[in-house]
Amino acid sequence: MIAVYLLFSTEFWVWYAMGAIGLILIFVTAFGAFNINANWFVKSINRGEKKGIALTFDDGPDPKFTPEILKILDDHRIVGTFFVIGKKVESYPEILKEIEKRGHIIGNHSFSHSPTIPFFSKTKLEADITHCTNIIKTLTGRHTKLFRPPFGVTNPRYAKVMKSLDLLSIGWNVRSFDTILKDPKQLFSRIKNRLKDGSILLFHDTQEVTLQTLPKMIRYCEQEGIKILPLDQLINKPLYEKE
Ligand SMILES: [Zn+2]
Structure with missing residues (x-):
């Protein structure tokens, strides 16, 4: 009753x-589940000021896809930016060294990439990000200033950590959705329709479809006269701490 x-x-x-x-x-x-483009809590750089675009790849190094992507980029003399996950770097240190050796750019994408990272305390978040910075530094000698928040989610704790570690938060303004779209044609047309000067493209070097789409996308840019620039040139910011 x-x-x-x-x-x-x-x-x-x-x-x-x-x-x-x-x-x-x-x-x-x-x-704090706000899209990185909203710039609510952390002021992220989501686009460049110059003519051209930049390619970024998250969630590697991946033993299957990262070397293949490096080959495509090198064949076209394109400098890409790789936002790496610290724990994967521990598993595949040689791939990280290869990224550096071939002149590509390395950014920090946290050590754990934990699904609960948006709930981490400031201390825990700072330790996680610093752990990744240190691994990159030990292997490449580079102290990267670039950070991309996992899942593009930020909150006020990120803002404090970005400041205390003197990091630049790098977002994107063209999300390829390569972790969802499985058809290279669909992926290519999605990207093509969104490209404009200053675009920072988000890919993942963990996906077959990215590998399948990249050569076509690069050829399209070459035909259209769209320059693919290194990220630091597009955003006009330094990449690494001077030691
Ligand atoms: Zn990620």
Whole structure:
């Protein structure tokens, strides 16, 4: 009887609605789930000022795809930027060294890339990011200033950590959706329709479809006279700390 009363009473629905709103507020505040382009909490660089575009690759190094992508970029004399995950670098240190040796740019994409990273305390977040910076530095001698937040999610703790570690948060303004779209034709047309001067493109060097689409995309840029620039040139910022 009490359950039936609760279900149909007006008070129950009022409490239910208030509870739902409360939960949504807690979720939004705790998660800080705002798109990187919104620049709500962290001022990210999401586009360049110059004519041309830049290619960025997240979530590697990957033993299957990163070397193939490096080959494509090198064949076209293009400098790409790789936002690497520290724990993957630990597994594949030679691939990171290869990225550096071939003159590509290395950025930090956290050590853990944990799904719960948006909930990390400031101390834990700072330790995670620093761990990745140190691994990159040990292997390549480079102290990278570039950081890309996992999942493009930021919150006020990121803002503090970016400042204390003197990092530049790098976003994108063309998301390829290469982790979702599996058809190279679809992926190419999505990118093509969004390209403009200053575009920073987000890819993942963990996907077959990226590998399949990249040569066609590069050829298209060459035909259209769209210059593919190194990220530092496009955004006109230094990449590495001077030691
Ligand atoms: Zn990622």
